[in-house]
Amino acid sequence: MMSVNVPTFLKWAGGKQQLLERYETFLGHASSENAQHYYYERRTEFNHLKLAQRLPKKKMLRKAALFIYLNKACFNGLYRENLLGEFNVPFNGEKEANLFNEDVLRTASRLLQKVELKCSDFRKVDYHKGEVTYFDPPYWTERTTGFTRYTAVDFLKEDQIDLAKLFYRLHLRGNRSLMLSNTDTPLIHHLYGKPQFTLSKIAARRAINSEGTGRGKIYEVLITNFRSAKNEVGGTICPTK
Ligand SMILES: C[S@@+](CC[C@H](N)C(=O)[O-])C[C@H]1O[C@@H](n2cnc3c(N)ncnc32)[C@H](O)[C@@H]1O
Numbered sequence: 001m002m003s004v005n006v007p008t009f010l011k012w013a014g015g016k017q018q019l020l021e022r023y024e025t026f027l028g029h030a031s032s033e034n035a036q037h038y039y040y041e042r043r044t045e046f047n048h049l050k051l052a053q054r055l056p057k058k059k060m061l062r063k064a065a066l067f068i069y070l071n072k073a074c075f076n077g078l079y080r081e082n083l084l085g086e087f088n089v090p091f092n093g094e095k096e097a098n099l100f101n102e103d104v105l106r107t108a109s110r111l112l113q114k115v116e117l118k119c120s121d122f123r124k125v126d127y128h129k130g131e132v133t134y135f136d137p138p139y140w141t142e143r144t145t146g147f148t149r150y151t152a153v154d155f156l157k158e159d160q161i162d163l164a165k166l167f168y169r170l171h172l173r174g175n176r177s178l179m180l181s182n183t184d185t186p187l188i189h190h191l192y193g194k195p196q197f198t199l200s201k202i203a204a205r206r207a208i209n210s211e212g213t214g215r216g217k218i219y220e221v222l223i224t225n226f227r228s229a230k231n232e233v234g235g236t237i238c239p240t241k
Contacts, residue, residue, distance in 0.1 A: 009068065009104050011077030032095045039073050039091040042066055047086040073097040122163060127170055135180040137163055139220075140187055157187070164191035171196060171225045178226075184219035192223045199223050 049055060049063040071077055074089040082088045118125070127133055138155035163180075170178055182188045184201055192199060200222045 007104055009100055009108055010071050032093060035095050036091050043070060043087060046070055050087065051085060068100055069097065072099055122166065127175065129173065129175050132177040133170065133175060133179070135163065135167065137182065139183045140185055141183060142185060142187070160187065160191065167192070168194070176226060178224065180223045181220055182223070184221050188221055197223050197225055198227055
């Protein structure tokens with residue numbers, strides 16, 4: 001099997017590719033005031049397209065291009081929505097945005113031709129026994145102010161519990177390639193601390209966090225229903241039990 005290593009073309013809170021590249025394509029702006037004005041105009045335009053019921057192909061392309069721009073020009077590459085479902089992350093204050101690398105975008109596009117992307121609640125997915133299943137849910141935090149919400153819909157403690165139940169059910173049904181990542185917190189240890197599962201602690205260097213002070217080393221757990229030795233995400237891995 002051939003493996004292709006393509007850097008991510010989006011900056012992503014919690015993204016698994018921890019070494020974010022700097023690209024040499026710049027969007028010039030006369031001043032940061034202009035850049036700010038430009039950003040908020042594009043954000044409004046994006047939200048109109050985002051909330052539209054149906055879009056012609058040209059507008060869908062425009063929406064995708066705006067998303068890439070906003071992702072690079074917004075604060076910390078965060079993706080968050082207000083209750084109306086509008087993208088509401090503020091401007092990052094920089095005059096120039098590193099937008100994209102054409103080769104990376106073309107390679108990602110070529111690879112994605114072979115991929116079927118479905119957007120659905122995790123409870124409604126058809127899981128197949130022979131497939132590798134990786135769950136990367138909104139991370140659990142005990143603090144109410146923590147960053148767990150990406151969209152207008154919250155991911156609550158009940159959702160974490162439902163997900164853990166699903167993970168266990170899939171295991172019992174015979175799926176032998178299950179993986180899930182979440183925070184290194186008591187609830188997650190409680191939900192997945194079963195002899196059938198391996199919990200591995202990963203020191204993840206987060207480039208993005210909703211609080212400036214929260215930057216730096218934080219720990220995550222990788223839960224598998226098989227023994228995993230290799231750390232794929234660049235931190236140091238050590239079994240927690
Ligand atoms: C930690 S992020 C995953 C990011 C992605 N794996 C990556 O590395 O770029 C969690 C994702 O779960 C999605 N999500 C929230 N609630 C969900 C639900 N009920 N079912 C499925 N996905 C959900 C969020 O929209 C968000 O994209």
